[in-house]
Amino acid sequence: MFALSDCNNFYCSCERIFQPSLNGKPVIVLSNNDGCAIARSEEAKALGIAMGAPAFMIRDIIEKNNVQVFSSNYVLYGDISRRVTEVYRKYAKEIEVYSIDESFLYLFDYPGMNYDSYATEIRNTVKQWIGMPVCIGVASSKTLAKAANKYAKKMTGSKGVFVIDSEEKRKSVLEFLKVGDVWGIGSRYAKWLIGHNITDAWQLSRSNEEWIRQKMGVVGVRLVKELNGISCIDLEEVAPTKKVICTSRSFGTLITQKQELAEAISTFATRCGEKLRKEKICTSAITVFIYSNVFRVKDTQYHGSVTIPFNRPTNYTGDLISYALKGLNAIYKPGINYHKAGIMCLDMVPENAIQETFFAETQRDSDKGRKVTQVLDQINVLMGSDKVRFAAAGYSKQWRLKNEKLSPCYTTNISQIPVVHL
């Protein structure tokens, strides 16, 4: 049996662990730049704050109801996520970390196993050890486990656990689940299915396979089989190496000057380098892009992007910055209010399987680069991000993210932990 364990309102719950007085109160967490509400406590949802609602459009609701607002703190959430995952490992043969707040568990099975009490124990342990509330769905396929999880969240009150271990239970879960809420059915397919009078997951599970194949391909066929309890999607215990790595940001303020863009681009190249080295891969080409703000309809709109192939794959920050700045040169247009930029790394190869070029000196250069970044990474892990960096990344950072409501990194930065007077 598969279990899907999902943290409740994860980012909000992370903030509440360290401020328990916020329990029972409306809490929201905003996206980067304090733009949109991307996590809402139950109380905030009840006030009508929608997922993705722009902060400036819900200001009234926030002020009237004293909603507690946080900027997103991914360092904190990432660390809490890691701790929750550690608890799961005690309870499962294999686990797949599916996202920052969700994991699939392939459960142990004993003769006479009681999945309901087992899942309840996992839930209680995560709550007691980490302080994180989770809900758990258990079933014979991943798609059904996702469905059971949604049912557990809405229909079981404070129990928070549901096991599909009979046809009656499968039917009641699928009848409860709207077709658009099925894992793998997005807005486009939902619209089409509803147009053909398939409105819930039960009806979808009973639909004709060939008809589904024509419109939705093999993905759709797999999905229907999964709803019928036939497992077609395996657990992915080890995450496959990434095919694309992207670092992009909107700016806290609009940028027009090339020099400022260059600093931002260099900073993104630095982040990409860190990500590549962590995955032990190199990239053979990058795409650099700079965008104006589509919401400012009176501004001249511009989407510039260019892809630059390399002679030799690299994950050395110095290389990435110099290629990225060449890219910027090619696409920069003056007189535009730039709002967002980014770098995408493509065509990955493993770090230890690089095809060398014909010219031997690049080998020597790359050894030097590798040693430099090793030291750089070590210092920055120990002393804090960006303590030592390339000058191209600049110092002013006018464009940096707006995050006015940032909480401390309670679990990863000792010096930020506030003193509590009892």
Place this chain on the structure above:
DNA sequence: TCTGGGGTCCTAGGACCC
């Protein structure tokens, strides 16, 4: 005034190989 940031998979069609 103010609107996020990452990813993946599948398919069809064109171009090419022997």
Place this chain on the structure above:
DNA sequence: TCTGGGGTCCTAGGACCC
């Protein structure tokens, strides 16, 4: 009247996930 059989690679577009 009749025109083989078996492949790969690449790209763009469309769908999806958190």
